[in-house]
Amino acid sequence: MRKLIKKNKIIILAYILMSSILLTSCIGSRELQTLAIVTAIGLDREGEEVLITCEIINPTTASSLMSSSPTSSTNNIVFAQGKGRTVFEAIRDIPLHFDRKLFFSHSNVLILGEEFAKRGITEFMDIFLRDNEPRENLYMVVAKGVMAYEIMGVRGELSQSAGNYIYDIIENFKYNGKCVEMTMSEYYRYYYDVSNEPVIGVVEKIEKKVIDEERKKDTPTKYILDISGGAALKRDYLLGYFSEDEIFGYNFITNGIKGGLITFKTPKGLTKGAAIIGKEGEFTSVEIFYAKTKRNIEITEGKILLNIDVKLRAGLGEESKAVDVGNLEVIHILEEASSKEVKRLISATMDKGQKQFKQDNFSIGEIVHQQHPEVWKEISKDWNSIFPEISYKVNVEIDIVKTGIINVPSNLRKRR
Amino acid sequence: MNEKVSSRQIIFLIIINRITTILTVMSTIYMSPANQDIWIIIILSFFYTMLSSIPLLYLANKFNDFTIIGYLEKIFGKVLGKGIGALYGVFFGTIAILFSYITIQMIRSSFLTDTKPGMIISVLIVICVYISSKGMGTMLSSGELFIPIILTSLIAFAFLGYKNIDLSLLLPVYKDSNFLDINIGAIQLSLIFIDIYPLTVIVPKLEDKKHINKIFVKSVCYSLLFVLMVVIVTQTGLGIEQAKHSNFPFLTYVRRIKAYSVFERIESVYTIMWISAMIIKITTYIYLSYQSFKEIFRKQKKGISLYIIGALVGLTTYYLAEINPMMVEIKPIQLSEYIYYFIFKTLIPLIALVVYLFRRKSFEKQERLGNFR
Numbered sequence: 001m002r003k004l005i006k007k008n009k010i011i012i013l014a015y016i017l018m019s020s021i022l023l024t025s026c027i028g029s030r031e032l033q034t035l036a037i038v039t040a041i042g043l044d045r046e047g048e049e050v051l052i053t054c055e056i057i058n059p060t061t062a063s064s065l066m067s068s069s070p071t072s073s074t075n076n077i078v079f080a081q082g083k084g085r086t087v088f089e090a091i092r093d094i095p096l097h098f099d100r101k102l103f104f105s106h107s108n109v110l111i112l113g114e115e116f117a118k119r120g121i122t123e124f125m126d127i128f129l130r131d132n133e134p135r136e137n138l139y140m141v142v143a144k145g146v147m148a149y150e151i152m153g154v155r156g157e158l159s160q161s162a163g164n165y166i167y168d169i170i171e172n173f174k175y176n177g178k179c180v181e182m183t184m185s186e187y188y189r190y191y192y193d194v195s196n197e198p199v200i201g202v203v204e205k206i207e208k209k210v211i212d213e214e215r216k217k218d219t220p221t222k223y224i225l226d227i228s229g230g231a232a233l234k235r236d237y238l239l240g241y242f243s244e245d246e247i248f249g250y251n252f253i254t255n256g257i258k259g260g261l262i263t264f265k266t267p268k269g270l271t272k273g274a275a276i277i278g279k280e281g282e283f284t285s286v287e288i289f290y291a292k293t294k295r296n297i298e299i300t301e302g303k304i305l306l307n308i309d310v311k312l313r314a315g316l317g318e319e320s321k322a323v324d325v326g327n328l329e330v331i332h333i334l335e336e337a338s339s340k341e342v343k344r345l346i347s348a349t350m351d352k353g354q355k356q357f358k359q360d361n362f363s364i365g366e367i368v369h370q371q372h373p374e375v376w377k378e379i380s381k382d383w384n385s386i387f388p389e390i391s392y393k394v395n396v397e398i399d400i401v402k403t404g405i406i407n408v409p410s411n412l413r414k415r416r
Numbered sequence: 417m418n419e420k421v422s423s424r425q426i427i428f429l430i431i432i433n434r435i436t437t438i439l440t441v442m443s444t445i446y447m448s449p450a451n452q453d454i455w456i457i458i459i460l461s462f463f464y465t466m467l468s469s470i471p472l473l474y475l476a477n478k479f480n481d482f483t484i485i486g487y488l489e490k491i492f493g494k495v496l497g498k499g500i501g502a503l504y505g506v507f508f509g510t511i512a513i514l515f516s517y518i519t520i521q522m523i524r525s526s527f528l529t530d531t532k533p534g535m536i537i538s539v540l541i542v543i544c545v546y547i548s549s550k551g552m553g554t555m556l557s558s559g560e561l562f563i564p565i566i567l568t569s570l571i572a573f574a575f576l577g578y579k580n581i582d583l584s585l586l587l588p589v590y591k592d593s594n595f596l597d598i599n600i601g602a603i604q605l606s607l608i609f610i611d612i613y614p615l616t617v618i619v620p621k622l623e624d625k626k627h628i629n630k631i632f633v634k635s636v637c638y639s640l641l642f643v644l645m646v647v648i649v650t651q652t653g654l655g656i657e658q659a660k661h662s663n664f665p666f667l668t669y670v671r672r673i674k675a676y677s678v679f680e681r682i683e684s685v686y687t688i689m690w691i692s693a694m695i696i697k698i699t700t701y702i703y704l705s706y707q708s709f710k711e712i713f714r715k716q717k718k719g720i721s722l723y724i725i726g727a728l729v730g731l732t733t734y735y736l737a738e739i740n741p742m743m744v745e746i747k748p749i750q751l752s753e754y755i756y757y758f759i760f761k762t763l764i765p766l767i768a769l770v771v772y773l774f775r776r777k778s779f780e781k782q783e784r785l786g787n788f789r
Binding site (some may be wrong): 129132135136137185188189190191192193368370371373374 | 526527529580582584586587588591592628654655656657658661668669672674
């Protein structure tokens with residue numbers, strides 16, 4: 001018995017010793033200082049090859065820069081490029097001339113050059129879905145009019161890199177609703193639908209005057225990025241773009257609104273007899289708190305009618321015209337005017353989809369499938385030729401539920 | 417060691433064994449009709465599961481002092497009974513191999529990408545064999561501790577991904593599939609759920625042998641609720657088709673979780689939970705295989721057979737993972753696999769039941785004479 005206990009003790013001791021040597025994660029470990037942490041990926045085509053550009057953060061300088069001023073963050077970002085017949089080959093081309101192995105787990109944005117997007121993207125997406133490092137939550141954007149790497153050199157004012165810059169402004173989606181918040185996984189969720197032609201984000205380089213007096217001396221202008229609008233794809237290649245307003249309408253149609261502003265011309269005739277101080281403006285802005293879109297398909301005598309019902313709850317954000325917003329009737333008129341504006345936005349987007357792109361970017365076919373499966377079986381193959389011909393009706397209901405911390409606008413004198 | 421097994425312990429064990437079948441490659445989503453109506457087949461599979469388990473349940477109730485190996489020997493006679501018992505031993509071993517292979521594939525492709533598969537297999541099999549060597553009591557007691565944690569975290573994962581869920585993807589209901597498709601799917605699903613076996617082997621050790629049916633019905637109901645939850649959130653979170661493109665759909669669903677700026681990149685937590693569940697499953701089947709051979713060879717003490725089975729499971733897994741990979745064949749379950757499951761789950765027990773019914777009088781006589789125990 002003693003022998004057995006002694007034997008067990010030896011085994012346990014050997015196990016602990018072996019574990020402490022073998023399981024320290026030293027074998028095959030990847031230390032922070034040996035990794036090139038990629039924060040943004042750009043894809044372009046050069047001839048028949050893929051050109052990948054990676055924005056890499058230098059962790060050793062990044063930590064010290066956390067406390068320094070944002071203007072000095074230029075040294076913590078480097079770019080590496082590689083070429084290959086496949087994206088993976090292009091990635092593995094980078095370590096041939098770049099001194100660290102790329103690490104993709106922290107990349108947030110995938111920027112597709114316009115030329116790349118025009119030639120088709122799906123064949124090059126496989127690696128981002130197959131490999132365990134890249135995240136499925138990568139935002140996909142098309143670099144409007146330029147190569148992806150041209151966008152990647154543009155930094156924001158506060159973000160430490162272009163990748164974070166784009167990521168941060170996409171995350172601001174809930175404040176404007178005028179861009180597309182499309183991740184790679186979202187893209188593939190609807191990609192396989194027979195009817196759906198995807199819409200992904202877009203990013204554009206814009207020149208801007210430098211305001212800072214210190215910096216203005218060296219560079220009077222600088223580039224910023226703008227993500228308003230969306231890129232319409234035909235299956236997997238770029239077909240065209242939706243403008244800022246059109247993508248706002250698109251988000252209304254697809255029930256994608258999380259917030260934003262509706263700005264419209266204030267109806268005339270509301271200021272009769274009012275005592276106005278100074279000049280009055282023309283516009284009203286209401287802020288969306290809640291939005292819900294329901295889409296229903298009616299089929300009568302073989303004709304498809306799409307009903308788009310939008311319900312909004314909003315607050316009065318700004319009133320430049322001297323109208324009495326304390327009056328409930330005025331509020332109703334404003335509600336009606338704002339709903340007209342939303343109808344205009346939706347109609348403009350639908351018209352572009354039907355008349356210009358001539359394809360279903362709004363998953364309307366899927367609604368037909370869900371609500372009229374028997375009809376869908378017959379028409380699904382010809383959907384792209386049917387979609388431009390369908391009629392639609394937009395119904396928008398807006399409730400303005402708050403007017404802010406003042407009642408009437410400051411340019412209207414209160415009588416009592 | 418004559419440890420008794422409580423109903424709760426065995427219910428937990430069956431639930432976790434059934435859920436792990438779905439948590440890995442989620443073969444359910446490939447089953448007929450392979451579309452948004454999969455949730456219907458999951459519900460319907462309850463009836464087919466009960467139906468296909470009737471012979472085993474009946475025999476387990478009749479011979480509640482015997483394991484499946486024991487009563488097969490009584491019914492079919494010594495030679496044939498032992499032969500069939502050995503087949504069951506092999507069957508349990510193959511299930512252990514299948515799931516250790518799936519575990520290795522998931523571990524090596526999702527996080528330990530640079531670790532040698534041999535190392536992962538060794539650690540996994542050593543742990544499973546060690547737990548098995550400690551007996552069913554230890555396994556069930558540790559299960560009683562870990563399984564509720566696993567189940568709770570599953571619920572948490574399902575809810576944390578709520579932002580990605582689009583329930584409209586489940587529409588239209590029962591329009592793209594027909595009655596036949598749905599029933600074929602339900603039968604297929606009921607066949608891959610083979611986890612009545614832990615119950616058939618543990619029966620003699622059950623505290624309350626009168627409630628075998630109740631234990632099984634409860635296990636099936638609870639596990640189907642979890643299966644339903646996991647499949648629905650995965651399909652509506654990833655999309656019906658994209659889910660099929662993923663080798664490990666629920667892992668992909670968890671990777672996409674991003675909630676309250678805190679809960680993101682939490683797949684490592686899921687992986688720990690999932691590995692624990694897989695260890696319980698593999699251990700169960702290694703133990704069942706070991707018990708089968710132990711009973712066939714009438715060994716009372718712990719022999720080397722457990723280590724031999726463990727080594728065989730490990731070596732075969734290594735062969736399948738490194739020498740002759742078969743990943744592509746795992747996901748959509750092949751007809752031959754369904755037949756394999758059907759033979760062991762329903763056909764052999766059904767034949768045994770028929771033979772028993774024919775020979776009932778002689779059994780009753782033996783029972784009266786006291787030769788039956």
